[in-house]
Amino acid sequence: MSHVDILKLHTLKATPQRLCVLDVLKNYGHATLEDIEKQTKLKFPTLSLSTIYRNLNEMVKKGLLSELKLANKKEYYEITKENHAHLVCTKCGSIEDFLIDTNEIIKKAQMSTSNTILDATISFDVICKECLSRK
Ligand SMILES: [Zn+2]
Ligand SMILES: [Zn+2]
Structure with missing residues (x-):
């Protein structure tokens, strides 16, 4: 399934910023907010951290992304998959x-x-x- 379809499935508009975040997460597997900021800013230099954060939260709320909280580690984001x-x-x-x-x-x-x-x-x-x- 393409990232556009995945966003649609979660009733989210396929904005270039969201697609970029999904590309980053696909490459990284698990990425911190800093990883995502660094990579999305290569493509969208004017994008603010708060916008990135808001987009991430929206995708988490819709269940498209999951937050991963590991002990002694920063918070990571990943594309939601089966329990693991x-x-x-x-x-x-x-x-x-x-x-x-x-x-x-x-x-x-x-x-x-x-x-x-x-x-x-x-x-x-x-x-x-x-x-x-x-x-
Ligand atoms: Zn190792
Ligand atoms: Zn995982």
Whole structure:
């Protein structure tokens, strides 16, 4: 599906700025606000940070983008996909999607506590393949 179609599907107008943000996220996989600002400003030098932020928030609200809050890390944005966990390299900081059924993990956790689990960000500290081969 093209990014124009994805925006339409989420009842958002396909503005050049939004399309640019989606391109950046597609390339990065997971990008911080700073990453997105840097890359979109290459194409739209006059674009303000508040406009970028507003666009990101709108796309998060519509469910097109997800915010990723990892411990000790900046907030990342990614294009929403099926539930997944993350592999975070402790050496280079790279973030990789890890397709496991996080709902299943949350369900199991919920059975072990009387508290109500609202949400979970599941990540694993790893040494990535690149760092391992660089040794
Ligand atoms: Zn690494
Ligand atoms: Zn991800």
